[in-house]
Amino acid sequence: MTLTKLATSAVALSVAATGALAQSREDIRIVGSSTVFPFSTAVAEQFGRSTDFATPVVESTGSGGGLKLFCAGVGTEHPDMTNASRRIKESELKLCAGNGVTEVTEAMIGFDGIVVANAKDGENFELTREMLVLALAEQGDKPETWDEVDPGLPPVKIEVLGPPPSSGTRDAFEELVMEEGCEGAGIECDGISIRQDGAWVDAGENDNLIVSKLEANPGALGIFGFSFLDQNADALKGAMVDGVEPTFDNIADGSYPVSRSLFFYIKNAHVGVVPGIQEYATEFLSDAATGDEGYLVDFGLIPAPADTHAEVKARIEALTPMKLEDLM
Numbered sequence: 001m002t003l004t005k006l007a008t009s010a011v012a013l014s015v016a017a018t019g020a021l022a023q024s025r026e027d028i029r030i031v032g033s034s035t036v037f038p039f040s041t042a043v044a045e046q047f048g049r050s051t052d053f054a055t056p057v058v059e060s061t062g063s064g065g066g067l068k069l070f071c072a073g074v075g076t077e078h079p080d081m082t083n084a085s086r087r088i089k090e091s092e093l094k095l096c097a098g099n100g101v102t103e104v105t106e107a108m109i110g111f112d113g114i115v116v117a118n119a120k121d122g123e124n125f126e127l128t129r130e131m132l133v134l135a136l137a138e139q140g141d142k143p144e145t146w147d148e149v150d151p152g153l154p155p156v157k158i159e160v161l162g163p164p165p166s167s168g169t170r171d172a173f174e175e176l177v178m179e180e181g182c183e184g185a186g187i188e189c190d191g192i193s194i195r196q197d198g199a200w201v202d203a204g205e206n207d208n209l210i211v212s213k214l215e216a217n218p219g220a221l222g223i224f225g226f227s228f229l230d231q232n233a234d235a236l237k238g239a240m241v242d243g244v245e246p247t248f249d250n251i252a253d254g255s256y257p258v259s260r261s262l263f264f265y266i267k268n269a270h271v272g273v274v275p276g277i278q279e280y281a282t283e284f285l286s287d288a289a290t291g292d293e294g295y296l297v298d299f300g301l302i303p304a305p306a307d308t309h310a311e312v313k314a315r316i317e318a319l320t321p322m323k324l325e326d327l328m
Helices: 008-021 037-050 063-070 090-098 129-136 168-181 207-216 226-231 248-252 277-284 295-299 306-318
Strands: 029-032 081-084 104-119 160-162 200-202 221-225 236-238 259-267
Touching (some): 029 037, 037 081, 037 226, 037 295, 063 081, 063 090, 063 168, 063 259, 081 277, 104 168, 104 207, 104 248, 104 277, 104 306, 129 168, 160 168, 160 207, 168 259, 207 236, 221 226, 226 236, 259 277, 277 306
Parallel strands (some): 029 081, 160 200, 160 221
Antiparallel strands (some): 081 259, 104 236
8 A cells, every 4th residue: 555545635735745845945845853963963064064045943842743844834933854763653654644745764773782881880781682671661660779670780779861752762762671571571561551650750852851861860870872872981871681781783784682673764855946955865875974974873873784875875866765564
């Protein structure tokens, strides 16, 4: 089934939105993932310096929040692109189609790890996904200190600062840690969720804020993308998970167990109306940015394999729209 068929009920909306597009703006508007935000911002700044186009405006709204804004409709009042630290969901692609956003092009830009980190002067943690489930599951015994989870862990209060439900990092953590580790932890996997009694604290979409809170509270742990650990290595240290350190090489070779792909999405209807969208995307996927020696590697991005990178570049060049089948 194509997105166009799904959107037949939105024809009138699409026609109205096309008229709105005639009143174009000069700057690209990008929303979405806090994890992808520093990469997207770096590309936007480079793009503004090296071309005649306006520097794109990038806003950190979280992956879920960004996709909701992106899929709300066609027209200059809506974003042109969205970043995501997880892949778009089938329900979100259908939401786009129902609102007249019938052609969306996907770009996978590389990889990131989800780290559990604390202040340099805090305790050292060697965790497993099962330990994290025992500490954080709503369905579990809700221990108060880490040594209640495992006697080999420090006797400090369980306090984890993490992303809110709108975040792609939260989605990925729940999938890669909570759902993967629940069986080994002896906890019912069906409907597993994060506890709500204060052991987990939703710290907002600004990962830099989590970093500053960890520096002020050495007893707390934080959950965020590897790039933020990499950029704050002078103040923070990452915990081992399943015996593997969260390092660039371990994420790149797949040995670190909590890693995910990063994406951006283009609203094809805005290309050629809002200036520079495809050109910005081309800069993002250039070897100079996301290649093995690209400038985004300095920000903590783990590059995709060369063949995958080439396929994504070709998809952006052709503006190949996604289909629902791509997600099945």
